[in-house]
Amino acid sequence: MDQSIAPELILEIETALSQVAEIRAARIVSSDDGFIQEIHVLADPSKTPKQLVRDIESTIMAQFGITIDHKKVSIAQLGRESIVIDETPAAPARARINSVHTDVMGVRAVATVTLELEGEVYTGVAEGPASTTGRRRLVGQATLNAVEKYTAGTFGFALEDVAIVTLGRERVAVSCVILVTPLGEQALAGSALARQSENDSLVRATLDAINRRLGFLTTT
Numbered sequence: 001m002d003q004s005i006a007p008e009l010i011l012e013i014e015t016a017l018s019q020v021a022e023i024r025a026a027r028i029v030s031s032d033d034g035f036i037q038e039i040h041v042l043a044d045p046s047k048t049p050k051q052l053v054r055d056i057e058s059t060i061m062a063q064f065g066i067t068i069d070h071k072k073v074s075i076a077q078l079g080r081e082s083i084v085i086d087e088t089p090a091a092p093a094r095a096r097i098n099s100v101h102t103d104v105m106g107v108r109a110v111a112t113v114t115l116e117l118e119g120e121v122y123t124g125v126a127e128g129p130a131s132t133t134g135r136r137r138l139v140g141q142a143t144l145n146a147v148e149k150y151t152a153g154t155f156g157f158a159l160e161d162v163a164i165v166t167l168g169r170e171r172v173a174v175s176c177v178i179l180v181t182p183l184g185e186q187a188l189a190g191s192a193l194a195r196q197s198e199n200d201s202l203v204r205a206t207l208d209a210i211n212r213r214l215g216f217l218t219t220t
Contacts, residue, residue: 002033011071014186018065020055022047024208027184039073040184049075064119083123095147095207100139100199104130111138113203115146135210137164139174143206156180157210160187162202164194173201 005013010028015142017026022044043052051072060066088193098114098121112124124145126138140162148157160176171194179186190208194201 005030005036005066010036011187013060013064013066017041017056020059022052022055025181027181029184034163036068038073039068040076041073041076042076045077049077057187067167069204093149094189095205096209097200097207100197100203102135102139102199104135106130109135109137109138111142111199113142113146115141115207117147117150120150121145124149136164136202137196139202140206143203144177144210147207147210152175157204162200162205164198171195173198173205175202175205175209177206179210 014026025042028199052075053070055080057068060068082110096116098116101112104111107130110124110127124142126141128138140159144157156177162175172196177188190205190211192201192204
């Protein structure tokens with residue numbers, strides 16, 4: 001029997017499916033009242049679609065106790081040339097901050113963020129209003145622009161918002177990012193303590209939102 005599922009649980013299911021070895025990306029389409037209508041999966045061709053469907057059903061049942069109708073699962077498989085055979089698991093790509101700069105020119109501001117990823121340097125630039133909130137957003141957007149250069153535009157990142165909030169005695173930078181893939185959108189969030197440079201903490205919070213995805217996103 002179909003079950004109504006909360007939106008946040010649907011996101012957790014998509015994340016769980018994305019962690020299955022052969023699956024590159026997963027997207028769930030649900031009705032307004034929370035019933036799963038379609039499950040779309042992008043996967044390596046190392047297993048047959050029938051095996052993948054069984055894995056999907058088992059993953060959702062084991063982790064969430066939800067029974068899925070196999071007819072709602074759609075599998076798209078990549079070409080065999082996309083599989084990389086490597087006996088040593090690759091460490092997830094982790095971005096390192098080289099520099100963060102903001103320049104104010106009248107009512108406009110420019111943020112420049114330079115990151116190091118896998119030994120290469122990528123610079124992102126964003127321009128917009130010079131308000132306090134605007135400058136913070138520019139730092140987050142410049143960070144994402146640098147990461148998009150690393151991913152060569154294969155995936156898109158949209159900045160929902162960044163902010164500096166107070167939690168107890170600490171100031172914390174928080175960032176919400178939307179990951180855009182051929183299968184749809186996924187919301188990601190990250191945070192970092194703002195103990196020194198506010199701009200650095202905004203970059204770290206934005207990276208925290210996507211760092212756990214970078215290894216998966218850049219697998220070829």
